[in-house]
Amino acid sequence: MSTAIIDPNKGDLFEFLCRMGDNTLVLGHRVSEWCGHAPVLEEDIALANTALDLIGQTTLWLDLAGKVEDAGRDADRLAFHRDVWDFRNLLLVEQPNGDFGQTIMRQFLFDAWHLSQLTALMESSDAQIAAIAEKSSKEVTYHLERATDTVIGLGDGTEESHRRMQNALDLLWPYVGEMFVADAVDEAMVAAGIAPDPASLRAAYDTLVNDVFTVATLTRPESDFGHRGGKSGKRHSEHLGHMLTQMQWLQRAYPDATW
Amino acid sequence: MSSPEAKPYPGTQAVDHGKARADEWPLFEIFIRGQHGLSHRHVGSLHAADAEMAIKNARDVYTRRNEGVSIWVVEAAHIAASSPEEKGPLYEPANDKVYRHPTFFDIPDEVGAM
Numbered sequence: 001m002s003t004a005i006i007d008p009n010k011g012d013l014f015e016f017l018c019r020m021g022d023n024t025l026v027l028g029h030r031v032s033e034w035c036g037h038a039p040v041l042e043e044d045i046a047l048a049n050t051a052l053d054l055i056g057q058t059t060l061w062l063d064l065a066g067k068v069e070d071a072g073r074d075a076d077r078l079a080f081h082r083d084v085w086d087f088r089n090l091l092l093v094e095q096p097n098g099d100f101g102q103t104i105m106r107q108f109l110f111d112a113w114h115l116s117q118l119t120a121l122m123e124s125s126d127a128q129i130a131a132i133a134e135k136s137s138k139e140v141t142y143h144l145e146r147a148t149d150t151v152i153g154l155g156d157g158t159e160e161s162h163r164r165m166q167n168a169l170d171l172l173w174p175y176v177g178e179m180f181v182a183d184a185v186d187e188a189m190v191a192a193g194i195a196p197d198p199a200s201l202r203a204a205y206d207t208l209v210n211d212v213f214t215v216a217t218l219t220r221p222e223s224d225f226g227h228r229g230g231k232s233g234k235r236h237s238e239h240l241g242h243m244l245t246q247m248q249w250l251q252r253a254y255p256d257a258t259w
Numbered sequence: 260m261s262s263p264e265a266k267p268y269p270g271t272q273a274v275d276h277g278k279a280r281a282d283e284w285p286l287f288e289i290f291i292r293g294q295h296g297l298s299h300r301h302v303g304s305l306h307a308a309d310a311e312m313a314i315k316n317a318r319d320v321y322t323r324r325n326e327g328v329s330i331w332v333v334e335a336a337h338i339a340a341s342s343p344e345e346k347g348p349l350y351e352p353a354n355d356k357v358y359r360h361p362t363f364f365d366i367p368d369e370v371g372a373m
Contacts, residue, residue, distance in 0.1 A: 015296040016295065040306065041305075041306075041369075042306060042319070042320060045314070045316075045319050045320050046316065049319050142318075146315055149311070149312065153312075
């Protein structure tokens with residue numbers, strides 16, 4: 001963290017908090033799509049738990065974002081009343097579930113980044129962000145452990161499970177790069193001591209995933225080319241819009257309906 | 260693998276489940292120790308590929324509402340159990356041996372409730 005603290009402007013901080021909250025919101029919704037469909041009962045419950053953890057974290061991030069913005073929007077408002085171009089999640093988390101292997105690979109690639117991001121945020125100069133990071137990191141430590149075991153189990157499993165995991169890795173690897181690319185918002189967060197420089201997390205991430213891929217007998221794709229446009233909101237993939245029509249349909253059909 | 264004939268997730272390749280039952284994960288019995296320092300209690304069973312996965316599954320299935328501070332898992336096949344048909348020779352001889360119950364002692368008042 002930088003020593004000279006420069007207060008970020010409200011807009012940058014709001015943007016950063018939306019990125020954290022939208023990642024967990026979109027991935028949480030994606031994972032919840034498995035509810036009742038998972039290959040085995042035990043996985044079904046485990047995936048639902050993961051989804052609920054992520055949605056819980058979303059509430060914390062987006063409520064804080066709403067407070068920072070100070071425009072009368074809470075987490076629900078931000079989750080259900082924004083359209084696709086206002087979302088700030090990574091492209092990785094909006095990718096469709098695909099088969100079970102694809103879902104687990106997406107989870108692993110995200111969790112590995114998520115945990116190191118949260119660990120760094122526990123040292124944030126912003127006490128509320130540090131507190132959310134600390135609470136979330138316990139859940140995410142478990143997510144990563146579970147995803148790691150499953151990637152290894154399936155990667156080094158049968159011929160079919162190995163093939164599916166390698167396909168998933170090849171498909172999703174181009175969405176990894178975006179997690180480590182900094183823009184003006186990130187620079188403002190670094191300057192204020194709020195969040196780490198995204199690029200600084202890459203070396204540890206590479207070590208972790210390389211080790212897991214080796215044990216899982218998976219081959220890391222040669223190219224580190226990374227699609228961008230999710231966390232900046234400039235260019236989401238076509239999948240996010242479709243997901244939102246499901247996630248937001250009730251508020252779209254019956255605006256401001258409450259329990 | 261509680262339901263080997265589960266429908267694949269839409270858009271995924273269907274798996275031939277012809278011999279799924281034979282490939283089913285083994286059954287594990289789950290024991291959980293509650294918050295208050297009591298002994299582990301049997302809470303149910305689940306399927307898992309190995310013991311470590313059984314612990315993780317037990318964490319997700321049986322400790323969602325703060326039920327435990329410790330989990331034991333044991334493969335059900337490794338439990339040796341008494342046979343119900345033997346209940347006569349095993350348990351009935353104890354029925355007429357009331358002297359095994361410590362009910363013939365006078366407990367001093369100072370001891371209080373036991």
